[in-house]
Amino acid sequence: MTDTIAAISTAIGEAGIGIVRLSGKDSIEIANKIFKGSKIDELKKAENRKLTYGHIIDPKTNEIIDEVLIAYMKEPYTYTRENVVEIYCHGGIISVRKILEAVLESGARLAEPGEFTKRAFLNGRLDLAQSEAVIDLIRAKTDKSFQVSLNQLEGNLSKKIREIRNTLLEMLAHINASIDFSEEEDVDDVTYMGLEEKARLVKDEIERLLKTADRGKILRDGLNTVILGKPNVGKSSLLNSILRENRAIVTDIPGTTRDIIEEYVNIDGIPLRIIDTAGIRTTDDVVEKIGVDKAKDMVNRADLIIAVFDVSSELADEDFEIVEIIKDKNAIVLLNKSDLPNKYDKDYFTELLPGKKIINTSILEGVGIDILEEEIKNIFYSGTVNIESDIVVTNMRHKNQLVKAKKNIEDGLEGIKANMPLDCIEVDIKACWENLGEISGDTVSEDILDKIFSDFCIGK
Ligand SMILES: Nc1nc2c(ncn2[C@@H]2O[C@H](COP(=O)(O)OP(=O)(O)OP(=O)(O)O)[C@@H](O)[C@H]2O)c(=O)[nH]1
Ligand SMILES: [Mg+2]
Structure with missing residues (x-):
């Protein structure tokens, strides 16, 4: 707690600016060693919480690293309740890394994950639930x-x-x-x-x-949704249709998807973590087999299963295996390819899976997806808790x-x-x-x- 920590606080990648942040007793002294202002010679003389223009100088070579703005925030009214310095440089990967290196060279230590917020907690600025909210805010998807x-x-x-x-x-x-x-x-x-x-x-x-708590977990982590079905029924087509982009490969060759594909999508404010899986079947293909095992494993951790069946072909053993898997789980059944001649009807499935919502779809023609999305909303909103106010x-x-x-x-x-x-x-x-x-x-x-x-x- 007594040393001064530093880290890159913005995401690494092409961007207008990047920020290197320091916190601790010696933040200002450390930043001062590598900062050359155009008007002021000492960072201490800069006004609290005001931006100062200047350059960061490499302590080893004395060469300019980047043109920056720098803000120093005097304790205790800072995020960590310690002296904080933020260096605003150009985005991208080079400048932030070089400035971080310079800062570390000058006496700061690399911050551990969450250490700024941990200090905010230990110094009494945030309690624990508030600290945890910080990471949730950053990760929020809706x-x-x-x-x-x-x-x-x-x-x-x-x-x-x-x-x-x-x-x-x-x-x-x-x-x-x-x-x-x-x-x-x-x-x-x-x-x-x-x-x-x-x-x-x-x-x-x-x-x-x-x-x-149940709905809260979904808000935070997303509704864990797994698309399940035997090969070639249209699982990846469904993923693409919900995402409204061609994310997964779709072909008429059974066994196209071999790994799990995970994406986030927002359905009217409900975050969905949606997972497309390898079609369930017995196979000698080593890679596909691993995919099938993964799919079955995903099912156990799912909040919701969307089970897809091909209504244009007779039900196979794999289909009955899937019926068994979803029997006691939260699941929606899609009878897909309903644009083709049907081999069985909804009533037949109602008998197999009493109480489950069954929807006729043609993903190819975009039929029934709206009903599916409506049903997902129903599942989420059933209950009496008002998440707006509570x-x-x-x-x-x-x-x-x-x-x-x-x-x-x-x-x-x-x-x-x-x-x-x-x-x-x-x-x-x-x-x-x-x-x-x-x-x-x-x-x-x-x-x-x-x-x-x-x-x-x-x-x-
Ligand atoms: N006629 C018709 N064809 C569809 C429909 N939905 C998907 N298909 C076709 O069915 C074939 C298989 O679709 P995929 O989405 O790859 O099926 P999958 O379940 O992901 O297959 P695997 O990854 O092999 O398990 C493709 O040729 C799709 O165009 C539909 O509603 N009607
Ligand atoms: Mg697929």
Whole structure:
């Protein structure tokens, strides 16, 4: 925490500008060693938070690396609450790399992934849930997921968690007072009633948050959608049609797709992570076999399966295998190639897969895709949670903590109802309080912190 860190904070590639960022006590001194201003000789003399024009000089050769603007931001009102310097140079790969090297040469250390944000957390500018929102914002794929992350960055989830923890703290205080008191006489019913009321409140609040988690996960990670079917039924045609571009190779040769193809698409604000797979069949081809295994593996991690069948040919063993695979899963069935003479009808499939949505499509002629997209929206929007206004739990880590906390408060509630000794109840309430604290980062171990921030990109 005491050394000064540096990293390239913009994406590497052709771009108008690139930014190298420094944070730490010595940021300004280090940047000053390689900066030559046209008007000022010392960066310290530049006005706080104002851009200064000049050049970055290679400390080894004394040659100009690039023409830049530089901003220094004095602690504590910065992203990390430390002295921060940002060097705005030309984009591309050379300038940012050379400037980073110069900065490292002059005494900074290369930042670890997420280290700027980690410092913001450790210095108390962001709590943990807010820090996690930063990476979600960067990765957001739709307006809605961005909105939800922004909401979390503003601290709305943290605020709710803090409220619940306060109620738990009140309970703990009450319990402690009563334990002292009860050495003289029995704990009265009023104490238990008061605790019960609060425990119910906590349980309700946790449940309300948990209800948003499934949809929240989809907003953050995308609806994991796998296209499944035997070879040549039109899976890759479907992918292309949803993406509205020729992403995957389509031919009339069965076994065209051998690997999995993954793309993101936005269907009216719903982020879809859509995966085209190798057609399911038994094959001696080594490469194709791996593809088929991969496809089956994908199915287990899917939120939604789109199972494609070719309605113009008789069902084969592979088709029945697919029917078995999707039976108990969230799946939509497409009877494709319906422009050709049909060998069976929808009713036949309704019997095979009762309760599943079955759509007749002709991907070739663009028929039925709109119904499919409508159905995907239905799946996402079914339920009662309004993601525009409610606090949404998008992060699996948060969800897991909430699940633990829910169990704790339920155990506590049981104990209260059974008039158990207060010190037994205290254990559950305390555990609930601690588990929720791991969301906001009030109670969290170094290991978990490392794990969270290592998931970030370098430079953030
Ligand atoms: N008539 C008709 N042909 C279609 C339709 N959809 C796809 N096809 C054709 O079916 C053939 C196979 O399409 P693909 O999209 O490559 O099928 P796939 O399921 O990805 O096949 P594999 O990658 O081999 O598993 C191509 O010739 C497509 O043009 C449709 O709705 N009607
Ligand atoms: Mg294919």
